[in-house]
Structure formats: structure tokens, C-alpha cells
Amino acid sequence: MKAFIRKIWDAIVTFISKVSYDKLLHFIAGLIIAALCAMVFKWGLWCIVPVVVFGLLKELFDWWTTRVMEWWDFIATACGGLVIFLFALF
Numbered sequence: 200m201k202a203f204i205r206k207i208w209d210a211i212v213t214f215i216s217k218v219s220y221d222k223l224l225h226f227i228a229g230l231i232i233a234a235l236c237a238m239v240f241k242w243g244l245w246c247i248v249p250v251v252v253f254g255l256l257k258e259l260f261d262w263w264t265t266r267v268m269e270w271w272d273f274i275a276t277a278c279g280g281l282v283i284f285l286f287a288l289f
Contacts, residue, residue, distance in 0.1 A: 221272065222271060222272065222275040223275075225254075225272050225273075225275035225276040225279065226275045226276065226278055226279040227279060228253075228276055228279065229250045229254065229275070229276040229277060229278060229279025229280040229281075229282075229283075230279040230280070230282060230283060231279075232246075232249055232250045232253055232279075232280060233246040233247060233249075233250050233279065233280035233282075233283035233284060234246075234283050236248075236249050236250075237284075237286075237287045243287045244284070244287055246280065246283055246284055247277075247281065247283075247284040250276060250277060250279070250280025251277055251280070253276070254272075254273045254276035254277055254280075255273060257272070257273075257276070258270070258272060258273050
């Protein structure tokens, strides 16, 4: 059992080490937004909505200022919110 958990841990660490720093920041931002909405505002299952809105607004702002819109940034933000949403769901 210990070896199995170690393999899972090593796979997670390997995956995270390949993700760019910018995407990790987007993921963390999604986590924070969803957690605040779920815990402070008691939105529970609706906590994913502000994450999607803020993620889209951030990418639209990037498009407006630099003419570059990265969908992977939006996906990383939404995935962070999805983690909290799943915790709120179960």
C-alpha cells in the first residue's frame, strides 16, 4: 500500500513540475475565488460561477490590453474552481 501511495505522489509531483508557473497561479486564483464564495458567501454549489466569470473577464482584459487571449489560462482558473466545487458537492 505504501508503494502504491508513493507512486501516486510521484506522478502528481511530476505532473505539477511540468505545469507552467502562470497556469499554477491561475489554478490557485480559481481555488481562492471558489473557496471564498463557498465559505464566506455560502454559495456552495454556485461557487463555480464567479470563477468562470472572473476567468473570462481576466482573459478578455488580456485580449483588450495585449491582443493575446490564452484559453489554457481560463481552463486552469476553472479547474481550480472545479476542485472546490467538487468539495462543496460531496
